Amino acid sequence: MSKEIWRKRLVYARDRLCLYPEPQPLPRTRTFWVMTGLITLAVVCFCVFYISYMGARHLAFQTNAEDFGIMDQSIWNTSHGNILHDSICNIKGDTNCASPDGYVRFAIHFEPILFPISWLYFLWSDPRVLFFLQTLVVALGAYPAFWLARLRLRNEWLGxxxxxxxxxxxxxxxxxxxxxxxxxxxxxxxxxxxxxxxxRQTLWFFVFAILSMACKENIPLVVASIGLWSVLFQRRWKSGLALALLALVWFVVATKVIMPHFSPTGLPLLSGRYGGTGGAGLLLKDALFHPINFLHTYVFEYKHLSYIHAVLAPAGYIPKPHGGGIFYLPMLAPWILVMGLPSLAVNMLSSNSQQYSGLFHYNADLVPIIIFSTIEALLVVRWLVQISLAGLARRGVDASSLQFPGSRWFNQHVLSAILISLLLVGVLGSTLRTDYYFHGQLPVSIGFQWPQASAHEALAQKFMAMIPEDASVSAQTKLVPHLSHRKNIYMFPYAVDTTLTGKQYADKLADYVLLDVTGDIYPYFESPQYITQVKSVLAEGKYGVLAAQDGYLLLKRGLRAPHTLPRTGQAQNPASRLFDLPPGFCSNIYVSEKEVQNPLQVQFQQKDGGKMQLIGYQVGASSPFSRTNGYGTLTTYWRVDQVGKLPLQELILLRGDNGHEYFVSTDVSDLAWCPTQTWKPGSIVRLTSRTFNLQKSGIANGLAQMSIALLPQAQTSSTIMDVQARLPLQVLNAPGTVSVNQSTKALQLMPLTIVD
Incomplete structure (x- = not known):
C-alpha cells in the first residue's frame, strides 16, 4: 500500500477522531452580510438596553458595596494615584478584611486589566462608565460566537x-x-x-488570551487548558505549549508571589474559602485519600448538582427516563467541556455557596466553553446521523431515497441539517425558558422590573452632600457605591465597632456613618442582628446624630450621643432600646389614605385602652407559593384611634388546611425604630415586613391561609405563638376573603396554595 494511501487514511482518521485541521474558509456571501447586520442590530439593542438598565439600577440604589463599590473605589483610587486601594470588606461573613487602612486589591484578586480601565475615569469620573464598558465588551462576544459556529457548522444561519x-x-x-x-x-x-x-491566527490568539488572564487570577488555568487543547487537537506544538507555559507561570506568579506580597496575612485574603485554615492542600489531600467522600461533598451534593444543571441546562438537556439523572447536550463534546474544568473547580470547591448558585458573575468564564461545546455537540449529532444512514445503506436500504409524508426526497445532508436546526431551535427555547423562570434578566422574565428611584431613595443625596469628600465613611451596602469616590469607604459595621474592627484601630474609626434603617441589612442576614448593631453604635457614645429623616441616619464621630429612652418592650433585648432621635426620623412610615391597598376595617383592642385599625394590606406572594424557594412580603396599613402605652409586634403566620398554625415571621423592622406607642393618633402608618420564606415553617403542601395577629413586643421567640397574648380583634368592614378565627385571634387575609 502506497504512502499516499496511508497518508489519506491517517488524515481521515485524524478528522474522525475530532482533531481540528486548519478550517476551510467560507466565502462572504450576501447571507453572511445579512446575518452580520442582524447580529450588529442585536448587539446595539443589547448595549442600549443593559447600559440603560444598569445605570438605572445604580441611580435607584440597587447596586452593592460588594462588589460594585469595591470595584469603583479601587479603579477611582488608581486614577488618583492610590494604586488599586480598597477598604470595603465584609467583616461578618468573609475573610477579605485587613485593616481600616485598607489594602491593595491584588491581595484579593489579580486583575491587572483594571489599570487601563482606570483611564476611563479621566474621561468620565462616574461609576456608570464601568457598566458602559462591561456591557459593550460582553456584547461584542456575539461576533466570535457567530464566526466560530459558522465555520464549524458551515452555515451562516446556524452560526x-x-x-x-x-x-x-x-x-x-x-x-x-x-x-x-x-x-x-x-x-x-x-x-x-x-x-x-x-x-490559527496566532498573534490575536495570544492577545485575547492575555486580555483574558488579566481579568482574574484563576483565568490562566482556563487559558492553559486551551493551550494544551490546541496541542492535542490541532497539533500546534509551539504556540499551544508556549501559551500553556505562559499561563501556568502567570498563575503561579499571581497566586504565589504577587497576591501574598500585597496581602497583610501573607496569603490571598480569599484563600480561606478553599480548605479553610488547611488551604487548598487540604482539598487536594481529601481528593487523593478520600475520593468517594470528596465527590459526595463537592460534586454529587444536591446544591452542587443543581449548580451544574443551572449552568448547562440552558444549552439543552434531556431528562433520562425513569429518573437516574439528566443528559446535557454539551456533554456530547466532552473534549471541549474539559477546558471549563478549572472554572468549575474554582466554584464547586469554594465554601462560598454563592459561587455554585448559578447566579452572579462566577460563571462568566464558563459561557464561552459552553457555547463552543454546544457547537461541537451539534456536529456530533450530524456525524451520528451520517453514520446511522451509512449503516442503513450497508443493510440494503437506500439512504438517499428516504421519503417522509408531505415532503421531498431527502439525502443524508439535508436530513442532518434539519435535525441540527431543530436541535438549535430547542436550545434557544431552553435558554429562553431558563431566562423566564430562573432569576432571568430579560424584560420578559418573571419578576423583572425596570429600576425606579423613589422619593425616599432620592432623599439620600441630601445626606451624602453633607459628608466632606475627604472624610472616611462607613455606610450601608446600597449607599456605599454612591460614596466610593474617596480613599476610605467602609461597609457598615466595619470601622465603626472596635469589637469587630479591633481595639488597636480605635483611633481609625470612620468619621461618618450613613445608614438607611429601612434598607438592605447585608452583611447581616437577620434584621434583629442588624438593628442590634446599629443601636449598639448609638449606645456606645462615639457617634452623635448629625441628621435623621425618613429612616436615614447620618452619624458623626465626636458629636454627643443621643439620649436613651426608658425601655418598654423586652428589657433584655438590645434591639428594643429606643433613642431620642429627631422627629422626622420616622417620617417614612406615614402615608396618605390614597396609598392604602385593599381597604378594610379591622379593630384591635389593647388592654390599656389603646385602639388600632387595620385599614389595608398587600400580600407580596403569589399562589401557588413554593415552600423551598418561594419568597414573600406582607404590607399592612394602620390607623391609630387611641395610642396604647405598650409597644406591639406583628405576627405573620399561616393556618394550614389541617387547622394548625405555622410561624412565618415577626420581622417588621420599622417597629424596632418607630414603636406603636409613638405613632401619631389619626395618622396612617404603613409597615412592610422583611422578605420571608417557608423553609423553616414546617407547613405541608396544600391550602393555607395567610394570617396576622398583634401581640405585645414583650413576647419572646419561645412564647411568640401564645394565643392568649394576642390582642382581640373585630372585623368592622372587609371583603369576603378576609375573616377572623376567634379561637386564635388571628386575621385570615387570603388563601395560598403551598407547593414544593
Missing part, C-alpha cells in the same frame, strides 16, 4: 443562531447584570481566544 444564543445565555446575563466585575469581560475575551485558536 447566527449561536450569536443570539450567546446574547441570551442566562449565565452571561447574570454576569452582565451583577454589578461590575473584571472577570465578566472574559465572556467575550475567551470566545475571541477560542475563535483565533481555531482559525
Amino acid at each position: 447566527g443562531a449561536f450569536a443570539f444564543l450567546y446574547l441570551l445565555y442566562p449565565a452571561q446575563l447574570q454576569a452582565t447584570t451583577s454589578d461590575f466585575h473584571a472577570v465578566t469581560l472574559t465572556t467575550a475575551f475567551l470566545l475571541f481566544t477560542l475563535y483565533f485558536m481555531y482559525t
Whole structure:
C-alpha cells in the first residue's frame, strides 16, 4: 500500500477522531452580510438596553458595596494615584478584611486589566462608565460566537443562531447584570481566544488570551487548558505549549508571589474559602485519600448538582427516563467541556455557596466553553446521523431515497441539517425558558422590573452632600457605591465597632456613618442582628446624630450621643432600646389614605385602652407559593384611634388546611425604630415586613391561609405563638376573603396554595 494511501487514511482518521485541521474558509456571501447586520442590530439593542438598565439600577440604589463599590473605589483610587486601594470588606461573613487602612486589591484578586480601565475615569469620573464598558465588551462576544459556529457548522444561519444564543445565555446575563466585575469581560475575551485558536491566527490568539488572564487570577488555568487543547487537537506544538507555559507561570506568579506580597496575612485574603485554615492542600489531600467522600461533598451534593444543571441546562438537556439523572447536550463534546474544568473547580470547591448558585458573575468564564461545546455537540449529532444512514445503506436500504409524508426526497445532508436546526431551535427555547423562570434578566422574565428611584431613595443625596469628600465613611451596602469616590469607604459595621474592627484601630474609626434603617441589612442576614448593631453604635457614645429623616441616619464621630429612652418592650433585648432621635426620623412610615391597598376595617383592642385599625394590606406572594424557594412580603396599613402605652409586634403566620398554625415571621423592622406607642393618633402608618420564606415553617403542601395577629413586643421567640397574648380583634368592614378565627385571634387575609 502506497504512502499516499496511508497518508489519506491517517488524515481521515485524524478528522474522525475530532482533531481540528486548519478550517476551510467560507466565502462572504450576501447571507453572511445579512446575518452580520442582524447580529450588529442585536448587539446595539443589547448595549442600549443593559447600559440603560444598569445605570438605572445604580441611580435607584440597587447596586452593592460588594462588589460594585469595591470595584469603583479601587479603579477611582488608581486614577488618583492610590494604586488599586480598597477598604470595603465584609467583616461578618468573609475573610477579605485587613485593616481600616485598607489594602491593595491584588491581595484579593489579580486583575491587572483594571489599570487601563482606570483611564476611563479621566474621561468620565462616574461609576456608570464601568457598566458602559462591561456591557459593550460582553456584547461584542456575539461576533466570535457567530464566526466560530459558522465555520464549524458551515452555515451562516446556524452560526447566527449561536450569536443570539450567546446574547441570551442566562449565565452571561447574570454576569452582565451583577454589578461590575473584571472577570465578566472574559465572556467575550475567551470566545475571541477560542475563535483565533481555531482559525490559527496566532498573534490575536495570544492577545485575547492575555486580555483574558488579566481579568482574574484563576483565568490562566482556563487559558492553559486551551493551550494544551490546541496541542492535542490541532497539533500546534509551539504556540499551544508556549501559551500553556505562559499561563501556568502567570498563575503561579499571581497566586504565589504577587497576591501574598500585597496581602497583610501573607496569603490571598480569599484563600480561606478553599480548605479553610488547611488551604487548598487540604482539598487536594481529601481528593487523593478520600475520593468517594470528596465527590459526595463537592460534586454529587444536591446544591452542587443543581449548580451544574443551572449552568448547562440552558444549552439543552434531556431528562433520562425513569429518573437516574439528566443528559446535557454539551456533554456530547466532552473534549471541549474539559477546558471549563478549572472554572468549575474554582466554584464547586469554594465554601462560598454563592459561587455554585448559578447566579452572579462566577460563571462568566464558563459561557464561552459552553457555547463552543454546544457547537461541537451539534456536529456530533450530524456525524451520528451520517453514520446511522451509512449503516442503513450497508443493510440494503437506500439512504438517499428516504421519503417522509408531505415532503421531498431527502439525502443524508439535508436530513442532518434539519435535525441540527431543530436541535438549535430547542436550545434557544431552553435558554429562553431558563431566562423566564430562573432569576432571568430579560424584560420578559418573571419578576423583572425596570429600576425606579423613589422619593425616599432620592432623599439620600441630601445626606451624602453633607459628608466632606475627604472624610472616611462607613455606610450601608446600597449607599456605599454612591460614596466610593474617596480613599476610605467602609461597609457598615466595619470601622465603626472596635469589637469587630479591633481595639488597636480605635483611633481609625470612620468619621461618618450613613445608614438607611429601612434598607438592605447585608452583611447581616437577620434584621434583629442588624438593628442590634446599629443601636449598639448609638449606645456606645462615639457617634452623635448629625441628621435623621425618613429612616436615614447620618452619624458623626465626636458629636454627643443621643439620649436613651426608658425601655418598654423586652428589657433584655438590645434591639428594643429606643433613642431620642429627631422627629422626622420616622417620617417614612406615614402615608396618605390614597396609598392604602385593599381597604378594610379591622379593630384591635389593647388592654390599656389603646385602639388600632387595620385599614389595608398587600400580600407580596403569589399562589401557588413554593415552600423551598418561594419568597414573600406582607404590607399592612394602620390607623391609630387611641395610642396604647405598650409597644406591639406583628405576627405573620399561616393556618394550614389541617387547622394548625405555622410561624412565618415577626420581622417588621420599622417597629424596632418607630414603636406603636409613638405613632401619631389619626395618622396612617404603613409597615412592610422583611422578605420571608417557608423553609423553616414546617407547613405541608396544600391550602393555607395567610394570617396576622398583634401581640405585645414583650413576647419572646419561645412564647411568640401564645394565643392568649394576642390582642382581640373585630372585623368592622372587609371583603369576603378576609375573616377572623376567634379561637386564635388571628386575621385570615387570603388563601395560598403551598407547593414544593
